[in-house]
Amino acid sequence: MKKLINDPHNVVAESIAGFLRAESGRVARVGDTLAVRRVDAPVQGKVALLSGGGSGHEPLHAGFVGRGMLDAAVPGPVFTSPTPDPIVAAAQSVDSGRGVLFIVKNYTGDVLNFETAAELAELEGVTVESVLVDDDVAVRDSLYTAGRRGVAGTLLVEKIAGAAAERGDDLEAVASVARTVVSRVRSMGVALSACTVPHAGVPSFDLADDEIEIGIGIHGEPGRARIPAEDADHIAARLLAPILEDLEVAKGERVLVLVNGMGGTPLSELHLLFGSVAALLDERGIIIDRSLVGNYVTALEMQGASVTILHLDPELTELWDAPVDTPALVRRGPHGE
Amino acid sequence: MKKLINDPHNVVAESIAGFLRAESGRVARVGDTLAVRRVDAPVQGKVALLSGGGSGHEPLHAGFVGRGMLDAAVPGPVFTSPTPDPIVAAAQSVDSGRGVLFIVKNYTGDVLNFETAAELAELEGVTVESVLVDDDVAVRDSLYTAGRRGVAGTLLVEKIAGAAAERGDDLEAVASVARTVVSRVRSMGVALSACTVPHAGVPSFDLADDEIEIGIGIHGEPGRARIPAEDADHIAARLLAPILEDLEVAKGERVLVLVNGMGGTPLSELHLLFGSVAALLDERGIIIDRSLVGNYVTALEMQGASVTILHLDPELTELWDAPVDTPALVRRGPHGE
Numbered sequence: 047m048k049k050l051i052n053d054p055h056n057v058v059a060e061s062i063a064g065f066l067r068a069e070s071g072r073v074a075r076v077g078d079t080l081a082v083r084r085v086d087a088p089v090q091g092k093v094a095l096l097s098g099g100g101s102g103h104e105p106l107h108a109g110f111v112g113r114g115m116l117d118a119a120v121p122g123p124v125f126t127s128p129t130p131d132p133i134v135a136a137a138q139s140v141d142s143g144r145g146v147l148f149i150v151k152n153y154t155g156d157v158l159n160f161e162t163a164a165e166l167a168e169l170e171g172v173t174v175e176s177v178l179v180d181d182d183v184a185v186r187d188s189l190y191t192a193g194r195r196g197v198a199g200t201l202l203v204e205k206i207a208g209a210a211a212e213r214g215d216d217l218e219a220v221a222s223v224a225r226t227v228v229s230r231v232r233s234m235g236v237a238l239s240a241c242t243v244p245h246a247g248v249p250s251f252d253l254a255d256d257e258i259e260i261g262i263g264i265h266g267e268p269g270r271a272r273i274p275a276e277d278a279d280h281i282a283a284r285l286l287a288p289i290l291e292d293l294e295v296a297k298g299e300r301v302l303v304l305v306n307g308m309g310g311t312p313l314s315e316l317h318l319l320f321g322s323v324a325a326l327l328d329e330r331g332i333i334i335d336r337s338l339v340g341n342y343v344t345a346l347e348m349q350g351a352s353v354t355i356l357h358l359d360p361e362l363t364e365l366w367d368a369p370v371d372t373p374a375l376v377r378r379g380p381h382g383e
Numbered sequence: 384m385k386k387l388i389n390d391p392h393n394v395v396a397e398s399i400a401g402f403l404r405a406e407s408g409r410v411a412r413v414g415d416t417l418a419v420r421r422v423d424a425p426v427q428g429k430v431a432l433l434s435g436g437g438s439g440h441e442p443l444h445a446g447f448v449g450r451g452m453l454d455a456a457v458p459g460p461v462f463t464s465p466t467p468d469p470i471v472a473a474a475q476s477v478d479s480g481r482g483v484l485f486i487v488k489n490y491t492g493d494v495l496n497f498e499t500a501a502e503l504a505e506l507e508g509v510t511v512e513s514v515l516v517d518d519d520v521a522v523r524d525s526l527y528t529a530g531r532r533g534v535a536g537t538l539l540v541e542k543i544a545g546a547a548a549e550r551g552d553d554l555e556a557v558a559s560v561a562r563t564v565v566s567r568v569r570s571m572g573v574a575l576s577a578c579t580v581p582h583a584g585v586p587s588f589d590l591a592d593d594e595i596e597i598g599i600g601i602h603g604e605p606g607r608a609r610i611p612a613e614d615a616d617h618i619a620a621r622l623l624a625p626i627l628e629d630l631e632v633a634k635g636e637r638v639l640v641l642v643n644g645m646g647g648t649p650l651s652e653l654h655l656l657f658g659s660v661a662a663l664l665d666e667r668g669i670i671i672d673r674s675l676v677g678n679y680v681t682a683l684e685m686q687g688a689s690v691t692i693l694h695l696d697p698e699l700t701e702l703w704d705a706p707v708d709t710p711a712l713v714r715r716g717p718h719g720e
Contacts, residue, residue, distance in 0.1 A: 048576065048593075049575070049652055050575070050648060050652035050656045050688055051614065051615055052614040052655070052659075057655065060615075061655040062654075064654035064658030064661070067657065067658055067661050067674075068642075068654060068657050068661075101651065102649075102651070104649060104650040104651040109650070238387070239385065278388055305405075309649040310648075310649070310684060310686070311684065312439075312441060312678075313678070314683075317399075317441075318397045318398040318401050319387045319401070320404065320405050321398075337404075337405045339401075339405045341650070341678070344650070346651075347647060347686065349385065349647070350387075351387055376713040
């Protein structure tokens with residue numbers, strides 16, 4: 047294992063410290079926790095958005111803290127849920143009195159800890175709503191999940207619900223927008239290589255030189271099938287088909303396409319894969335109305351990518367286009383302007 | 384070799400096509416070349432900025448085409464300079480009559496082809512100035528270079544000169560700003576793994592499981608030393624010392640720090656390395672006034688990073704802070720706001 051780290055057991059703390067230093071003035075630490083909040087939180091009159099989960103998926107979640115998106119992010123150890131205490135501390139630090147929406151990826155540990163945190167926060171006078179993200183169509187139940195897993199679609203939930211909060215929606219309305227996104231977003235991923243959890247020191251699984259894993263999870267957990275390596279066009283078809291089977295987007299309807307890198311894949315390959323996905327959507331007559339390509343919801347240094355399709359409607363499009371200013375995502379108005 | 388590609392000989396064309404599709408409305412193709420221009424080029428009354436070079440360093444250069452930065456980018460084959468023809472076509476397509484600044488990384492092939500292109504463009508009535516970027520302190524001459532190599536500092540030249548052009552400076556003044564940045568910026572990199580040129584199919588060099596290459600170039604060309612793997616703090620010291628030996632930044636002076644990933648290194652490690660660099664600068668009393676962390680000037684899927692230090696002055700800081708809106712870099716005002 048070669049990584050740009052010091053003590054393998056202290057990677058998250060040191061990485062967050064570097065992040066806070068590099069983005070000082072935009073984000074700040076919550077007390078003495080590893081949680082990160084908007085430097086201007088709590089924002090008066092605004093519902094707060096809080097997300098979090100195991101580390102190793104950067105820039106998710108701390109990179110999305112800022113105007114128009116999250117108010118706080120609570121990182122756990124690598125691929126391990128944060129405990130309830132820092133979640134509660136973060137919720138208290140960002141609540142303006144209008145309540146806090148928890149955006150939780152559907153993994154058993156996260157679900158339990160965020161539930162407990164919600165109960166504890168309510169005892170402290172913070173009103174909490176929670177939304178579960180489960181966009182991964184690859185598997186139903188898995189090693190860490192009852193039901194589908196939450197993966198790259200989480201970014202879209204955070205962006206769009208964040209815009210709803212920013213325009214002044216109340217907690218129930220922001221939660222409703224978030225649930226609408228969850229109901230209309232699906233993802234599936236592929237791994238070309240494994241990743242290595244720093245304190246484990248060995249790859250989390252083995253892939254032969256000529257194998258890829260279709261339906262990979264963002265912790266390297268198994269997907270649908272391990273198959274011989276294929277070209278980008280075939281991989282795009284394998285990822286897109288199950289998504290569109292589940293999502294039912296009709297010809298002439300509009301989608302947002304997110305091609306997301308798993309961390310170790312260069313941007314040039316992600317753009318190439320985007321082209322493959324776009325050609326398949328063209329064939330079906332589905333309109334790509336918005337797009338995003340980059341390493342946003344990662345699995346350490348894994349090579350691979352995921353495809354996410356969000357079935358747009360006019361309100362979701364408007365909220366996607368709203369300004370956002372975070373370390374890892376800045377939108378500058380609609381596609382095409 | 385596992386990559387998200389189709390034909391290894393057609394990677395650049397397919398990647399650019401996907402990029403143009405994903406960023407349609409912001410960028411457009413120059414004729415039937417692989418070159419990319421601002422969709423609104425030529426911008427009347429503005430000096431145009433053009434850069435380019437071998438592909439494999441994405442998002443450099445095409446990702447930096449947009450308001451406040453480049454007007455055009457001309458990609459060559461992977462790690463190979465573009466020929467003069469598309470450079471001339473791109474220059475003609477973005478010239479508003481106020482001239483075009485070529486920003487060229489100091490590699491023999493690029494220098495020759497951009498020189499020829501400048502001569503040809505002048506024959507077509509386009510006034511051209513050229514600036515060579517040679518920020519890499521690792522080696523003096525190398526496999527592909529007479530003098531120092533141009534690496535991640537190129538991004539800072541493009542951003543700052545781009546802001547000067549945007550405010551209306553004439554060609555000579557924009558070139559002068561670019562040369563000021565070149566004179567005040569230094570970089571050095573490290574590789575933890577090699578990279579594989581698609582049409583070659585095998586890694587460009589071998590690194591043992593416990594080895595790293597200090598002073599690596601962005602094409603995998605050799606650096607200063609191959610040494611046993613070290614932790615991030617020690618690597619930061621090895622990269623920073625030669626930079627500060629060359630740059631002469633005094634205690635109390637202000638710098639911009641860019642920690643740049645080589646493509647296969649996750650953002651969390653780059654933030655951790657940024658923390659290591661920041662601690663060393665703190666010890667010397669050098670003030671980190673601006674910072675940028677991410678995968679910006681890459682070498683395909685290489686794991687590793689580079690550190691770039693720009694010795695700021697008030698004008699450079701103001702130009703750095705000016706708005707920029709490109710696919711890969713959006714600045715939102717100064718650090719700390």
